[in-house]
Each structure stands twice: as structure tokens, then as C-alpha cells.
Amino acid sequence: MSAVFKTDETFRDDFKYSNSPRAIRRFPLPFVEDKYMYSVNIEPHVPGPKDSITEFQFDVDEHYIGECRDREIVLKEDPLRYQALPHMMSAQWDVLELLMNHMSKDYPEQFSLSKQGNRWSWHNKLLNIKNEFTFGDPSTLPREPLDYITRQAQGDFVVMDQRDGDFYIEAGMVTTPADWSMDFDMGMSFKEWHGPVPLAHELNVFDRALKFLLNLRINEPVRRLNWTMTVNPRLDTSPEFYPRWGSDRASVTADNVADKAHIRVELQGLWRLPRSNAMLFGIRCYLISIRELATIPKWARRTHRTLRDLHPALVDYKGLTRYRDHVVNWLAPLDDGSPTTSGNAPE
Amino acid sequence: MSHSHTFAVTVTAITQVTPLIKHFVLKAADGAQMPSFSGGSHVVVVMKGATRVYRNPYSLLSSPNDLSAYEIAVRRADQSRGGSVFMHDHVTVGMTLQIAHPVNLFQLDKLALKHVLFAGGVGITAIAAQLEDLKMGAVPYELHYSVRAPDHAAFADRLLARHGDRVRIYHDSAEHRIDIEGLVAAQPLGTHVYVCGPTPMIGRVLASARAAGWAESHIHWEQFSAPPVGDPFDVFLKKSNVKVSVLPDQSLLEAIEDAGVDAPYLCRGGVCGECKCRVLEVDGVLVHNDHYLSPEEKASGTLIMPCVSRAHGKNLVLDL
Structure with a gap:
């Protein structure tokens, strides 16, 4: 069963957003046991089961049109959400090639790509975009290659150059950040970029992750899940626009928590880019309301236990301090104390 | 992995x-x-x-x-x-x-304002494709390629045809040697240097650049060691509970693989660190042939790179 693409979703103002039963069942709950702490939870990005979010390397789901539209709104107001330093041009083409190859192969009814040598023809039927261009010649596309293709893809994309045994953020499209700013982080090294994350530095998570990524090979991408919570199904929770959404946290009440509070999961993928030897970091975001999530009994029990027992530093870092208790209290009656099976699949 | x-x-x-x-x-x-x-x-x-x-x-x-x-x-x-x-x-x-x-493991630095490359003998193979990438860009580059004698100048014609006067060939047989120290000292700020060739050549380039005050981040070299032959020795892989005999003309990593144990690797030349392995016991000496471990790590006797390094002695136990 493939997705039915919604055409009128919004991620701001009136928040017209919901998950179909199919989208709920394939939601990547990040809790594989009844508690949560950081780990280097990286695994090969190999195809998952049919209809799962990892069936293909780049998941295109029912929210595609609304997410692309929201990206355009952000960029119009804040063009610096897309940036690429001049030495990243070969990496830009790497990303365009990777996305076009996968999207056209995995979703042939929505995207098509034909190549005659370096003459490429791309047709995005969902957004009604059609271009012929010369691969490697930026002047033949209406925008820079990374800008062009990531406006047609769900999720944020960061490209890191590798030098001196480290990675530096030097290109990217970031319109759906969980309270971080690419504009602020441009040029930062891997550990500088992750500086604000609590606890993980003491656990040497970033030393190990960096060593692992430096040896990541072409054609062998990896992935991990990360999560936080968001009030309202808002994609652009950026520091640039903090005044617009920061106060939302105070709007959560015992009565509205099930529809206002959302678990936000990031499917993070890492690809070694072949021509540039740079690294692509993809952050594909999934939002689900607590009410939608609780339609799966196992997830209600597990999420209740995980949020109730979450480490105080993580509660604070993830910005949950003001409304975590409302979420826990709403979920509590759904947790009868019965055991949950391991893994995140619905029972 | x-x-x-x-x-x-x-x-x-x-x-x-x-x-x-x-x-x-x-x-x-x-x-x-x-x-x-x-x-x-x-x-x-x-x-x-x-x-x-x-x-x-x-x-x-x-x-x-x-x-x-x-x-x-x-x-x-x-x-x-x-x-x-x-x-x-x-x-x-x-x-x-x-x-x-x-x-x-030997990539060009994309922020360089100029690239100077030195190659010796078969080391040209690591540099040739870099030159192709550089030819597509706008940053100046030059290659200094040293060979034993004209009949050893693999690819010289092809390089000259592709890159013209950006390439200079030097013949040891004609006492025509690269003035590495002079060339390095004369480079403008922002230059990156790359070298692949025999050990003495790499040593001279590194020493010249350091003597001229270059930052380490601007000095790049690749020296894949072929795993050297040596005396046979035995190793016990503790996690796998397997005893392995390493033949004289076999590397430790190859012997481990032949025994059916899946060990990590990437470069197989002592460069990348992927196969780094903990030594649990050693009765004898470790013969380190890699370019990855620090002198202190080598001296500690607790780490080994099985792709190129060996052991002398009666007993070696690895955490594999």
C-alpha cells in the first residue's frame, strides 16, 4: 500500500496536520525499551520491511507536499536557511545525484529521471517541477544543485567536508531544526557543533562517533533515531524564530495535551559522498501527537514509562520541563503495568 | 564494520x-x-x-x-x-x-590556495587521479615526479599530455633530483603539500615543510605499507576461541580471515586505524609496521594493527 499524498497540510498557524492509520503504524517510535539514555545507536542503513520508513533510503510519505510547501515559506522569509560554501560544489552534485537516483528508482510514479550522458532530465510530478540540465554545470539549473534538490525532499540536509581528521559543516538546507541554527554553526567542527548536547561528551559518544564516521564507506550508509518533543505539529522550531514558538510550551494544559504535544523523531542518515569525499547528514523528521501515538497500546505504556523516568538533564535539554507532567499524567491511565515486548514495533 | x-x-x-x-x-x-x-x-x-x-x-x-x-x-x-x-x-x-x-584516505584539501604534489616511483598512482580533480578546478597545482630512470617513468607521457608544464619529471639515473627543500620553502601561504613515494622522500617532504613552519593540516602523505614477510608465529583469538598460525608470507589479518574470523579492516596498509586491536597477552615482542599508532601506543604493547604488524615470541592473545 503506497501513501496517499495529502495536499492541504500546514505546519504553522492553523496546523492542519494528522497521521493516517498507515502513517501511525509506520511511525518510528524511538524507544526500544521502557527507558531512554544516549547510546551510539548507529546501524547500517539497509532496507527495512515493506511500507516501513526504512524500506527506501529516502522516505517519501503522505506529508510530502505540505513539508515542501512549508520549506518554501521558511526560505522566503529567511534565505540563510540554505547555505553552501564555494568549495562544496562537488558535494552539492553528489547530493543531487544521490537523491534523484533513489527517489526516481523507489517512487517511479512520482519522480522520473533520465540521463543521456551528462544531459539529465528530472520530473517531479508531485510538485509539478520539470527541468533538463547538464550534470556538473550549475548554470543549467534554476538554483544551486543542493538548494534545488532539497526543496524537493522531506527532511533537513547538512553536508560536512572532511579535513584534518574532522568534519566541518559547510553546506546545508535546514528549515525544520529542533532548536539549532545552521547559520550559527557554519564552519564548526563535529564536536563544536555538538557542544550543547549534555551528558554525551562525558560518555565519549562524540569521540567514538567521529572515529566511526571518518571511516564510513561509499555505498554503506548508516542511520540512527533521535527524538525530542514539540508543541503543535510545527516543523520550524528554529532559534531564529524562537519568539513564535517558544511560548507554545506554556500553552499545554491537562485538557489539550493529547493533541498539542507531539513526539518528534528524527531518522538521521549518513552517506559518504563519492566525488567530494564529503559526508551527507540527513535529518528526516516525523511528528505524531500523543493521542495518535496512544492508539497503539504498547506505545502508550512504553512512552509513559520512558517520559516518567527520563533523566532530568535530558528533560531540560529537550525543552520538556513545562509540560512533561501533563503528558505523563495523560498517558498514566493507559499504562496497566503489563510488560512490553522489546523493539519498537506495534504488538 | x-x-x-x-x-x-x-x-x-x-x-x-x-x-x-x-x-x-x-x-x-x-x-x-x-x-x-x-x-x-x-x-x-x-x-x-x-x-x-x-x-x-x-x-x-x-x-x-x-x-x-x-x-x-x-x-x-x-x-x-x-x-x-x-x-x-x-x-x-x-x-x-x-x-x-x-x-x-588521501584526499585533496578543498580550501587550499595552491597544491604542490610530490610523487616517487609507483607512488604516482595515488596522485594521478588527484591531478584529474585539480585539472577541473581553478586552484593552481604542480607535480614533481621522481623516477629511477626514463624506462621507469610510468605514465610520464600521459601526465605531460594531460597537464603540460604543471608536471616536472626527474630521473635519478641522470643525477637529476628534486630540490624538495627549495620548492617547499618557496611556496606561498595557503599552499598544501602532498607526497606519495619511498619512505626517504616522504621524510624529506615532511621535514622540509615542518622546518619552513607549515601547519600539520597543510601536509598530506600516503604511505601504504605492504605487510612485510617475517617469522611464523601463533596467535590466540580470545573472543572467537580460535588458535591461528601466521605463516611467514601471510599477514596477521590474512591469517585471522583464513581462520574464518570476521575482523574489521579498511586500508590494509597500516594507515586508517580500522583494524586496531587490543593485545591481551604477549610473551615476546610486537613488530609494529603501521603509521597509525602513536609511539607511546606502540611502546605500551597493548595495541596492534593486524593488517601490517606481526609478533615475535611464544604467545600472543588478541581481543578478537
């Missing part, structure tokens, strides 16, 4: 380019385009010999802009484990080999 995924290639041409070096052209066995790569990359070639499997890393010297085929060059090393001899004596046109996807 352990064994890289490999794919099948067909040998479509073999040329003896110097008395010691053969050049091989490899195309995808299924007729597809070869995977994209960046200049400075190598591939691990898997060779199935009569009694054992060799896995040797070879630099890709063809252009990253031409993915119809990969080209590698192999210098014959008779006093070694046998991979290069296998490539020279047993690989024929039409044969199928397995190779892993390219890995780049």
Missing part, C-alpha cells in the same frame, strides 16, 4: 608500463558504470589464489570524470606475500576479480 561489500569487475586490458609495473583496466562485470570516487582513493582487490585469498589495496589512477573503467597499477614485489606476484603472473585479460568500493 568488517568486510566491505565487493562487486565483480572484468580485467579488460593489461599493459607492462615499466620493467616492474603492470597497468590494469577494470570494468564492471555487469556492464554498468563504475561507482563515482574522488582523487586519492584506493580499492581493495580480492584475489583468489590456489591456496589462499589475497586482499591488496591499490590506488585508482584513472580520472574520476571517466567512470567507464577503473585503472590500477601494480608494482611487482617478489619478496612479499604474493598478491602483487599473483596480479603479475596469474591475472589475464577477461578474468573476473572482486573489488570493494573506493575509500579515500
